[in-house]
Structures are given as structure tokens and as C-alpha cells.
Amino acid sequence: MQSFGKSNSKIFSRQFYCSLILIPLAGLGAICCFSRDALADGDAALREAAQKLAERVASVPGLRGALRLEWHADANWSEGESAHWQEIVKGEIEKRSLSLVEDSGAPILAVFVAETPTQIVLTARTHVSDRDEVRIVAVARALLPPGSPPVAPVRLERRLIYESADRILDAASPGNGEEGSLGLLLYRNFELLALRVDSKGAVKQSVSLNAANMKPTRDPRAQLTAQGNSVSMELPGKACEFSWEAPGEVKCRAEKSAVAEKSLWQRLTLLASPCDGSSWKLLGFGGEPNAREVLQVVPEGSQRESSAAVLSEFPGPILGTNRAQNPASALVISQNLRTGTYEIYKIALACGN
Amino acid sequence: MRFTKLRWLAAISFTAALPACVGAQAVQQSRYGGTLHVKLRTASVSLDPREWTPGSLASAASQKLASLVYDRLVTLDDHAKFQPALAMDWSHDAAARYWQFKLRPSVQFSDGSPLTPADVVASLQSSLGKGFDVIAAENGVAIRSAHPAPDLLEQLASGSNFIFRRKPDATLLGTGPFFVVESVAAAPAETNPLAIKPARIKFRANGGTWSGRPFVDFVEVTLGEPPLRQLLDLQLGKADIAEIAPDLVRKGRQEGLRIWNSAPRTLVALRFDDSFDAPASDQLREALWLALDRDTMANVLLQREAQPADSLLPQWLSGYAFLFESSMNLQRARELRAAFPAGVPGAAQPLRLRVDAPGDLFKLMGERVAVNARQANLMVQVALPTGGNNSSAPAVALHLFAWHYDSLSPHAELGAVVKQLREGGDLPANTTDPEQLFAQERRLLEERRILPLVLLPEYAGVRANVHNWNASPWGDWRLADVWLDSEDPMITKTPAGSPKNSSSARSPGARP
Numbered sequence: 001m002q003s004f005g006k007s008n009s010k011i012f013s014r015q016f017y018c019s020l021i022l023i024p025l026a027g028l029g030a031i032c033c034f035s036r037d038a039l040a041d042g043d044a045a046l047r048e049a050a051q052k053l054a055e056r057v058a059s060v061p062g063l064r065g066a067l068r069l070e071w072h073a074d075a076n077w078s079e080g081e082s083a084h085w086q087e088i089v090k091g092e093i094e095k096r097s098l099s100l101v102e103d104s105g106a107p108i109l110a111v112f113v114a115e116t117p118t119q120i121v122l123t124a125r126t127h128v129s130d131r132d133e134v135r136i137v138a139v140a141r142a143l144l145p146p147g148s149p150p151v152a153p154v155r156l157e158r159r160l161i162y163e164s165a166d167r168i169l170d171a172a173s174p175g176n177g178e179e180g181s182l183g184l185l186l187y188r189n190f191e192l193l194a195l196r197v198d199s200k201g202a203v204k205q206s207v208s209l210n211a212a213n214m215k216p217t218r219d220p221r222a223q224l225t226a227q228g229n230s231v232s233m234e235l236p237g238k239a240c241e242f243s244w245e246a247p248g249e250v251k252c253r254a255e256k257s258a259v260a261e262k263s264l265w266q267r268l269t270l271l272a273s274p275c276d277g278s279s280w281k282l283l284g285f286g287g288e289p290n291a292r293e294v295l296q297v298v299p300e301g302s303q304r305e306s307s308a309a310v311l312s313e314f315p316g317p318i319l320g321t322n323r324a325q326n327p328a329s330a331l332v333i334s335q336n337l338r339t340g341t342y343e344i345y346k347i348a349l350a351c352g353n
Numbered sequence: 354m355r356f357t358k359l360r361w362l363a364a365i366s367f368t369a370a371l372p373a374c375v376g377a378q379a380v381q382q383s384r385y386g387g388t389l390h391v392k393l394r395t396a397s398v399s400l401d402p403r404e405w406t407p408g409s410l411a412s413a414a415s416q417k418l419a420s421l422v423y424d425r426l427v428t429l430d431d432h433a434k435f436q437p438a439l440a441m442d443w444s445h446d447a448a449a450r451y452w453q454f455k456l457r458p459s460v461q462f463s464d465g466s467p468l469t470p471a472d473v474v475a476s477l478q479s480s481l482g483k484g485f486d487v488i489a490a491e492n493g494v495a496i497r498s499a500h501p502a503p504d505l506l507e508q509l510a511s512g513s514n515f516i517f518r519r520k521p522d523a524t525l526l527g528t529g530p531f532f533v534v535e536s537v538a539a540a541p542a543e544t545n546p547l548a549i550k551p552a553r554i555k556f557r558a559n560g561g562t563w564s565g566r567p568f569v570d571f572v573e574v575t576l577g578e579p580p581l582r583q584l585l586d587l588q589l590g591k592a593d594i595a596e597i598a599p600d601l602v603r604k605g606r607q608e609g610l611r612i613w614n615s616a617p618r619t620l621v622a623l624r625f626d627d628s629f630d631a632p633a634s635d636q637l638r639e640a641l642w643l644a645l646d647r648d649t650m651a652n653v654l655l656q657r658e659a660q661p662a663d664s665l666l667p668q669w670l671s672g673y674a675f676l677f678e679s680s681m682n683l684q685r686a687r688e689l690r691a692a693f694p695a696g697v698p699g700a701a702q703p704l705r706l707r708v709d710a711p712g713d714l715f716k717l718m719g720e721r722v723a724v725n726a727r728q729a730n731l732m733v734q735v736a737l738p739t740g741g742n743n744s745s746a747p748a749v750a751l752h753l754f755a756w757h758y759d760s761l762s763p764h765a766e767l768g769a770v771v772k773q774l775r776e777g778g779d780l781p782a783n784t785t786d787p788e789q790l791f792a793q794e795r796r797l798l799e800e801r802r803i804l805p806l807v808l809l810p811e812y813a814g815v816r817a818n819v820h821n822w823n824a825s826p827w828g829d830w831r832l833a834d835v836w837l838d839s840e841d842p843m844i845t846k847t848p849a850g851s852p853k854n855s856s857s858a859r860s861p862g863a864r865p
Contacts, residue, residue: 056788114672117761117827118433118507121672121787136673136788141433165434189437190563217565218834219383289823340432 046088049139053122054092056135057109062128066099068106073113074120076338085113089122115141156297156312157348158332162201166193168342170224171331173324182331182344183226185233190216194224194231196244209233211250212240224322271297271349272327280349282321282330293318295332297349312347324348383821387837388571392586392595393417394712396539396577397552401525402513403479407769410619410710413757414576416513417830421556421572422463423515423527424564426454426473427506429761431825435506438564439468439516439528440493449503455493460563462518463532470494472518480513504785507762511827530567530833531556539577552576568821568836580712584610587814593837594819594830597812599658600714610814615828616669617808620662620756621710621718624774625802629750631698636689637731638801641699642679643686644729650721651807655714658812662805665770665794669826671763673791677798679805686729698750703732705747710755718806719753753806761827764790774803 057063069090073082089111094100100109112123119138126133162171162182169185169192180199185192192209214220214235223234229244240252271280283296295318297310316337324331329348336343395414399405400422405412426440440454460468470489477496478487486497496505508514518526526532535555542548556572578586580598584605587595597605597612605612623645625638647661668674693700704726708719719735726733736749756774760766767790768780775797784790797803811828818838824830 112675114668114675115433116670116672116763117429118435119672119787123673123676125676134673134676134788134791136786136791138672138787142435189441190565215565216563218568219565289821338432340430340434 043088045139045143046085047092049120049122049137050085050089050092052137053089053111053124053135054096054098056137057093057124057126058096058098060126060128060133060135063098063126063133066101066103066106067109067126068103069093069100070108070110072110074115076115077113082113086111118142120144156295156310157350158312159346160343161346162197162344163336163341164343165341167220168319168333168344169220169222170320170322171333171344172224172226172322173331174226174228183224183231184344185222185224187220192220192222192235194233194242194247205244205247207242207244207247207250209240209250212238212252269321269323269330270327271330271347273349274328274351282332289317289335290337292316292337293334295347297347310349314345315343383568383836384838385566385568385570385836387569388573389569389819389832389835389837390591390593391572391574391832392578392583392592393574393576394578394580394583394596394598398554398576400533402476402515402517405513407512407759407773408756410755410757412513413618413759413828416759417828418554418556418574419515419527420529420829421531421832422525422529422533423517424529425514425516426477426509429507429510429825435510439473443506445505449501449505450498452496452498452502452505453490453493454496457563458492460528461561462526462528463559463561464526465561466518466526468516468518468528473516475519476516477509477514480515481508501785504762504764508760508765511761512759512765528562530559530562530564531572532559533557534571549577551578564833567833569832572832584608584814587816590816592814593816594822594832595814597814598712598714599655599809599812602658602812603656605812605814611817613813613815613822613824614658615811615824616826617660617667618758618811618828619809620665620667620758621659621715621806621809622662622665622754622756623706623722623804623806624752624754626749626752627775628748629698633693633697635801636693637697637699638804640686640689640729641726641731641733642801642804643682643689644725644731645679645722645804645806646681646725647679647806648681650718654717654721655807655809659807659809662808664805665797665803666763666767667758667808670758670761670766671787671790671794673787676791677795681725683729686731690730699726699731699733702747703734704750705736706733706751706753707736707749708753710753715753715755722751722753722806755809758827763787767794770803771797 069086071082071086073085090100093109098109107127109124109126112125114121114123116138118141120141121136121138124135161180162184164184164186167187169187171185172183174181174183182197184195184197186195187193192212192214194207194209195203196205197203212233212235214222221236225232231242231244233240234255235252237255238252239255240250242250269282271282272278273280278299280297280299283298293314293316295312295314297312314332314334316335318332318334319342320333322331322333324346326348329346332345332347334343334345335341393414395411398411398415398418400415400419402416402419402423405415424439426438427435427443428438430436437457439457439460441457442455443452445452454473456468456470456473462468470493473494474487474489477494478485481487481496484499485502488495488497496502498505502508516528520526533554534557535553537553539552540550542550553576554574556574558567558570560566575592578595580601583592583595584597584601586592587605587610588608597610602612602614623641631637647663651657651659651661663677663679664671664674666674690700695701698704706719706722708715716735723733723735733751754774756770758766760769764780764785767784771780780793781789784793798805813824813830815822819835820838821835823834
């Protein structure tokens with residue numbers, strides 16, 4: 001039986017597809033943080049589809065001799081994504097005794113890639129004798145790894161450190177000296193869940209927060225503060241606490257402060273400049289859910305559109321920000337509009353940009 | 354590829370129209386409360402999925418409103434992932450013929466009664482139709498298919514596959530984010546009996562829904578408003594969301610309205626009547642096919658708000674539609690026409706074309722077909738539908754129809770097209786493989802019994818006070834997720850998680 005409908009979280013970076021191309025140069029892989037599981041699963045599905053297409057192409061009656069591959073990727077794909085697919089399809093075709101050449105006079109084998117709501121459809125078309133031959137295969141999009149986030153001009157140093165198919169409500173660095181570790185609040189299948197992950201993105205602990213008795217909502221919000229093993233959360237109408245040492249003991253109390261009225265995630269996060277120690281604040285989140293968002297970092301006290309602002313475009317709306325471990329960095333939670341996944345970026349001010 | 358382009362186009366045009374809403378202190382925060390006013394073109398709807406005709410525009414509007422009241426077992430998000438809805442988990446065997454769904458516990462209908470596997474069986478057995486056997490199981494349901502059904506989730510996430518309960522008094526209950534509190538049929542206006550007061554349906558937020566209370570308290574839907582009136586209502590603030598006719602989209606944009614569009618959802622096409630038979634009918638069909646100027650229809654008549662259609666399924670749904678290419682060839686059409694034997698309809702006497710789709714736009718398209726035919730020396734006469742059976746009227750040879758894509762499964766959609774439009778037609782059940790599906794569609798197109806004309810996206814005007822508008826590319830409006838600005842005088846603020854509706858005010862359910 002194959003099972004679906006369960007969520008998993010995997011670490012992943014925007015250098016993902018570079019890594020795919022550079023896999024033979026395994027040494028470089030170490031500098032890119034990505035999920036080997038996602039890579040393996042996604043590549044297996046892609047390779048299977050490419051094999052199927054290549055087999056079907058190879059079985060076209062009368063198709064022999066050298067062919068010129070014409071590649072037409074989905075317009076929404078990044079170059080890296082397209083090149084990776086092309087490489088795999090090309091390899092599978094060549095494995096089946098069909099030689100692919102660059103010669104412009106060679107007959108064309110056109111391969112088209114298109115996305116539908118649930119599938120990626122690979123179509124190969126060639127002309128044999130006096131007829132068109134078409135071969136089509138499809139692969140479920142959900143089986144493939146997410147596409148690489150669009151490259152945006154980055155003036156802040158930014159690194160994707162965690163991604164999840166589940167909605168990430170908040171993230172916080174525990175500040176206990178564990179470099180890169182995170183505490184997370186997720187909303188999975190209408191339930192609240194706290195995770196503790198290490199610097200490699202591996203889940204070390206997971207706590208279901210049923211005790212918080214959070215009502216199902218279309219607008220789940222929660223604010224997380226982590227200090228060592230202690231975790232405190234602000235939820236609409238209540239505050240909860242627990243310790244990673246005794247995660248079953250979640251204590252909640254009614255909190256009649258204006259927490260339900262204020263936006264839980266729009267806290268002001270200040271960054272300290274590593275150059276002169278000045279304070280900078282994050283601005284610009286809280287727009288519409290279907291647009292990429294540009295984060296602005298401006299000197300504290302200045303207004304939006306300040307000429308001193310540094311900008312960074314995210315692949316979707318920014319859902320929240322929080323402090324990271326050192327005062328020059330912050331955590332930014334965004335939803336990637338291309339993949340639907342929730343992502344945590346670590347941003348940091350760097351001198352000279 | 355057009356699908357993604359359209360999606361981006363929608364996002365770009367949408368973003369451009371958004372107010373510059375962010376300032377350091379002006380971050381938008383979602384709010385509960387208010388009434389969302391929605392205007393639809395269709396004059397009547399049915400919230401009973403069993404009454405829907407596959408592919409019809411009226412059923413499409415009904416489906417849109419039904420999604421307020423009913424849920425599905427699963428939904429599809431914008432990123433190709435199926436999400437649990439009434440089913441929390443699912444699995445299937447290796448052949449994808451036997452599927453098991455575990456139901457979400459403690460889900461209640463809007464009257465407070467619990468959802469049971471028997472409700473799911475009753476709902477899906479009729480909507481999935483023959484070939485599927487839906488069986489109640491402990492904590493869930495199983496679906497057994499006569500053929501491999503790898504696209505079952507696509508089917509369940511779309512079309513008429515809603516879960517509901519039929520009460521003894523024939524009302525239908527749903528578990529969705531809203532329920533019907535008022536339904537008023539169209540009636541003559543009190544002040545002017547010659548004017549018609551449009552039909553209206555009012556939905557109230559279901560505070561007990563498993564998926565979280567919707568933001569707005571009410572959704573009030575007005576039906577049958579003329580297209581220009583809808584545009585005006587948006588401008589005047591009498592509507593928050595209104596359908597926009599394709600030929601008014603440009604006007605709306607020029608007037609600064611925020612306009613959203615879906616991927617192409619409606620196919621406009623010609624269909625030869627099943628009874629049509631004439632000497633040299635193959636040549637006649639081919640000649641008409643070659644005479645049709647789809648580009649002009651899409652770019653001039655529909656002001657670039659439509660796409661020329663070469664296939665039955667759109668590219669965003671099948672992924673292979675670009676393989677079908679049809680180009681106008683008047684020379685060849687005239688040659689075919691010249692070779693007709695005497696007495697062929699279209700040469701000796703006109704072919705009667707009936708416009709089956711409602712609205713002036715489709716009449717204009719019928720007229721355009723007649724013009725194209727005339728250029729190839731074919732005679733086509735446009736006849737509008739008559740009220741009763743007029744046996745003395747000449748037989749109709751051609752129909753101009755609009756087909757709304759309901760399913761997210763290309764196989765199910767093509768099957769529905771064949772079943773509905775070809776007498777005795779049925780698609781082989783084992784054609785979920787895209788190559789076989791392509792072969793089937795090519796065969797159908799080569800018969801020239803159905804001649805695609807254009808593909809129309811769905812357009813809606815959305816007022817700036819409507820936030821979190823995040824409709825799916827295939828046209829699901831997701832109204833439970835939108836919220837309204839506080840400046841709206843109709844809003845009464847309600848704290849999150851404490852729904853205003855009381856059980857005493859609750860309707861027993863949706864009226865069919």
C-alpha cells in the first residue's frame with residue numbers, strides 16, 4: 001500500500017539545484033544544505049519518468065540514426081531546474097542506443113515539459129518518414145522535489161535553513177549555545193505541534209500541543225520564545241509553557257491581554273549592524289498571501305522607502321520574523337508560492353553590501 | 354505552460370492593482386465579521402450536486418456556491434499537493450483500484466449531527482457513478498474501482514464529489530464553512546412589476562466547522578445580474594466580488610478595477626447535431642473546420658481575453674494540448690466546398706446553427722461562425738433556442754455550446770465531454786495514461802464532430818476591501834478565507850474564535 005496525506009519536514013537550501021548539477025563533485029555538496037532524502041525521492045521519480053519516455057521513444061518504429069534534442073521546458077521553471085531535467089532525459093535516451101548530436105541538419109527530437117495542477121507531462125515528438133510520432137508520460141508533481149526558489153537580488157546575506165510542508169507559525173533560536181538549532185511551532189492538520197531541530201534540520205524532539213486546546217482556525221497564530229530548554233508560547237487568549245526535558249507537561253493559562261487583537265507575528269525585530277553597532281529594523285511584511293514579498297531593513301527611526309534601506313525578495317509572503325542567535329541576524333518565515341512549502345531563512349546584516 | 358503564464362499574469366495584474374498597503378504601522382491584520390456581497394451572472398443555482406449537468410455553466414456556478422456549504426474528502430492545493438479535508442489519510446493498492454480513506458473524527462454537519470461513513474457512501478456513490486463501488490468501513494470508507502483509478506484523488510477534489518446528507522424533508526446538510534439561512538427566488542419588483550428582482554441566497558458562517566470559522570459572518574449572493582450592472586455594482590461598492598463577462602474585462606481594467614482571472618475554464622465550441630447526416634458530410638465538416646477564424650474570435654471579438662482553442666482539453670489540464678494545431682485555410686475550405694455534390698446542406702440550403710449557451714456574447718460568436726462559413730461559400734444560419742417544440746422548424750445541424758471544465762482529472766473530463774456530447778459515447782476506462790488520452794482526443798477531433806473555437810478564463814472583479822483573496826488557478830474562490838476591511842460599515846467586530854451565530858439562529862441546512 002502506498003500512503004499519502006502525511007507531512008514531512010526536510011531541510012533544503014536554495015542552492016539545491018546547483019548541488020544536483022554538481023553531484024559528481026561531491027566535495028562541493030558539503031557546502032550546500034539540502035535534503036538527501038528529498039533529492040533521492042525526487043530524482044527517482046524523475047528518472048523513472050525519463051526512463052519511461054526514453055523507452056517509448058526508442059520503440060518508435062523506424063527511428064534510427066542521430067537526432068538533435070530540442071528542449072522546451074515549462075516557462076515557469078528556473079534554468080537550473082530545466083537543465084537538470086534535460087540532463088536526465090538526455091542520459092536516458094542515449095542509454096537506449098539513440099545518439100543525440102548538435103548537428104543542425106539532424107532530425108529533431110523535441111521534448112516538451114508542461115505542468116498541470118497535479119502532474120508534470122513530458123512529451124517527445126519526432127518525425128519519422130512522413131508521420132509525426134508522439135510519446136507522452138506523466139509524473140506526479142508531488143513526488144518531485146520543490147523547484148529552486150527564484151534568484152532575487154540579495155543585499156542581505158540570506159540562507160534557507162529549514163523548510164516544511166506544514167504551516168510554520170513561528171521559529172526561535174533557543175540561545176543555549178547550540179549553534180543553528182531551532183524551536184518551531186507548526187500547524188499540522190489543524191493541530192499545534194512544537195519541534196526542536198538541530199543545525200542540520202533533523203528533528204530531535206516533537207511535542208503535540210493538544211493541551212493548548214487551540215481551536216481549529218483559518219488564521220493560526222502563535223508566538224514562540226525559547227530559552228535553553230524552556231519554551232513559552234503566546235496563543236490567542238492564552239499563554240503556554242513547557243520544557244523539552246518534560247514535554248508532556250504543557251501548562252497553559254488564560255491571558256486576557258490584547259494578544260488576540262494584535263498580530264502575533266508582526267513583532268519588530270531589530271538587527272545590530274556588525275559594522276558600527278547601529279540598530280536596523282525589519283519592515284514590509286504582512287501583505288497579500290499571493291504575492292512575493294520584499295523585506296526591507298532600514299535604520300531604526302527611519303521610514304519605509306528610506307534610501308538607506310536594504311532589500312531582499314522572498315519567494316512568497318513573509319509570515320513572521322524572530323531573533324536569531326546573534327544580534328546581527330534574524331529568522332524570517334515565508335511561504336514559497338512556487339512550492340507551497342513554508343521556509344525559514346536566516347538573514348544577517350553584512351558590512352560592505 | 355499557458356496555465357502557469359496565466360497564473361503569473363493574474364498575480365502580476367493583481368499585485369499591480371493592490372493598494373500600497375504596507376507601512377511600518379499599516380500591516381494588514383485579518384479580521385472577523387461583515388457580509389461579503391457576491392454577484393453571479395447565472396439566474397439560478399442548485400445546491401444539490403445530483404441535479405447538476407456536467408459541463409454546464411449553471412452547474413459551475415452551483416458548484417462554486419456548494420463549496421461554501423459542503424466539503425470534500427480531499428482538496429488540491431496550488432502546489433500539486435492533495436490536502437486532507439474530511440479524509441485525514443488515505444492509501445491505495447499497487448493497481449490503484451482499491452482505495453481506503455480514514456475520516457476525520459468529530460466532524461459535524463451544520464445542524465450538529467455527526468458525519469458518518471454512510472453519509473460519504475451515499476454522496477459519492479451517486480457522484481462517482483458506475484465503475485466505482487463505495488463501501489463504508491470502520492472510521493472511513495473504501496472505494497473499489499473496476500479499473501485502475503490513479504486519478505481518483507483528482508476526481509474527489511473536484512466536480513460534484515461533495516459530501517452531504519439528505520434529510521427526510523429533502524434539505525441537504527453540509528459540514529462546510531457556511532450554511533444557507535435565506536434563499537429568495539427571483540420575483541417582479543414591487544415598485545415596477547416589469548422589472549425582475551434577482552434571486553438571492555444568504556449564507557451564514559458555520560462556527561462549528563472542523564476547518565475553522567470563516568472570517569466573514571455572511572456571504573450574500575445575488576444571481577442573474579446583467580454583466581454591466583455587475584460592473585457598476587463593483588464600482589459603487591454594492592458588490593465585493595462579481596463575475597466579469599470576458600468582453601467587459603478590458604473596460605473593468607481601464608476603470609481601475611482589481612480583476613482576477615483563472616486558467617481557461619470554459620470551452621466554446623461547435624458540435625454537429627447527432628441527427629445530422631448528409632452526403633459528403635465529412636467534407637462539409639472539414640470545410641467548416643478550415644474556415645473558422647479562431648484568432649479573430651479570441652483577439653477581436655473577445656478583446657484578447659480568450660485563447661483560440663485547438664483541443665477539447667486545455668493545456669493547463671492535459672499538458673499536451675499544444676500538440677493540436679489548427680490553422681484557418683480558406684483556400685482548402687473553398688476547394689472542398691466546390692467539390693460538394695448537389696443538395697449538400699450548407700451549399701444548397703443553409704446549415705442551421707443553434708446557440709445553446711446563454712448570453713449575448715455567444716450569440717455574437719455564432720454570428721462570427723456564420724461570417725467565417727460564408728467566406729468559404731458555406732451557408733450557416735444562426736437560430737436562437739425556441740421555447741417549445743416546433744416540429745415544423747428546420748432541423749438544427751450545428752450547436753454552439755459552452756463547456757465548463759469541472760474535473761481536475763483530464764481522463765474524467767474528457768470522459769464527461771464524450772458522454773455528454775456524443776450520443777452513446779464513452780471513453781475507454783483505461784485511458785488515464787496521457788499518451789492514450791492524447792490518442793483518444795486526437796481521434797475525437799479528427800472526426801470533426803466537435804470543433805473547438807475558444808477557451809475562456811473565468812474573470813472576477815474583487816474590491817480593494819476584500820483581503821486574502823487567494824483563488825485557485827482552476828477557479829475555486831475559497832471565500833471562507835477572505836476577510837473584509839474594518840472600514841466597511843457593515844462589519845461588526847468579533848473576536849477570533851468566538852463566532853457570533855447562535856444555535857437558535859442556525860438554519861437546519863442548505864436548501865436544495
